[in-house]
Amino acid sequence: MSTDEKKDRRENPLLNLGLNIVIPVIILVRFSGDDQLGPVYGLLVALAFPVGYGIYDFAVRRGFNFYSALGFVSILLTGGIGLLKLPVEWLAIKEAGVPFIIGIAVLVSLRTRYPLVKTLIHKVIEVEKVYEALRHRDSVDAYERRLVVSTYMVTFGLLVSTVLNYVLARIVVVSEPGTTAFNEELGRMTALSFPVITVPSITILGIALYYLVSGITKETGLEFQDVFANTREDK
Numbered sequence: 001m002s003t004d005e006k007k008d009r010r011e012n013p014l015l016n017l018g019l020n021i022v023i024p025v026i027i028l029v030r031f032s033g034d035d036q037l038g039p040v041y042g043l044l045v046a047l048a049f050p051v052g053y054g055i056y057d058f059a060v061r062r063g064f065n066f067y068s069a070l071g072f073v074s075i076l077l078t079g080g081i082g083l084l085k086l087p088v089e090w091l092a093i094k095e096a097g098v099p100f101i102i103g104i105a106v107l108v109s110l111r112t113r114y115p116l117v118k119t120l121i122h123k124v125i126e127v128e129k130v131y132e133a134l135r136h137r138d139s140v141d142a143y144e145r146r147l148v149v150s151t152y153m154v155t156f157g158l159l160v161s162t163v164l165n166y167v168l169a170r171i172v173v174v175s176e177p178g179t180t181a182f183n184e185e186l187g188r189m190t191a192l193s194f195p196v197i198t199v200p201s202i203t204i205l206g207i208a209l210y211y212l213v214s215g216i217t218k219e220t221g222l223e224f225q226d227v228f229a230n231t232r233e234d235k
Helices: 003-008 013-030 038-061 066-083 089-111 116-121 127-136 140-172 180-220 229-234
Strands: none
Touching: 013 038, 013 180, 038 066, 038 180, 066 089, 066 180, 089 116, 089 140, 089 180, 116 140, 116 180, 127 140, 127 180, 140 180
16 A cells, blocks of 8 residues: 555544544533434434444455444444333443444453554664664563553543543533433533543543653663654654
């Protein structure tokens, strides 16, 4: 695949934000009244955007990703809770369940041949150059320990997200599914998820990434641009 094709297949963050959050929130909060789309069609139309985007993204990238698939299933479960009018408590359990499952998967991956954090960082660094420098400085074990600590930090961030997701859902969404009030509360919860959940979670993940990247340069003695030379060349 050429460099241009790779760039074309990179995810557009603005499109992601618009189709997964902004448009669904507007529909749920503003257009789910009985005199408009109604609670059922309002929920269906709102969820159609992230579902459609998920299908499109999967088709374009032509690859299965466990974590993306879990997010896709999460959207479908939200729709199921609303359409089947299940107890509202299930929404909070579902919201907490997604980051919890991902966190457990990240932690369990340490026991496999492909630890998630290590696999991801090795996709963007010059692996052979890094390990050559690590062996030269007898720092391979130190680097591997840093990968393990980074994994625990990522897991902690996801567990924080688990708690925040559950608390936010329980506080904001209190109406019975299948009602206009439920849709509006679901929209408010989605809008609040960025400042309340995403920001602190990303902050923790950012600290973990900084700890790992700074450790690579420290243990190898390489400059940042030498460690991430492949990324620079793609640009």
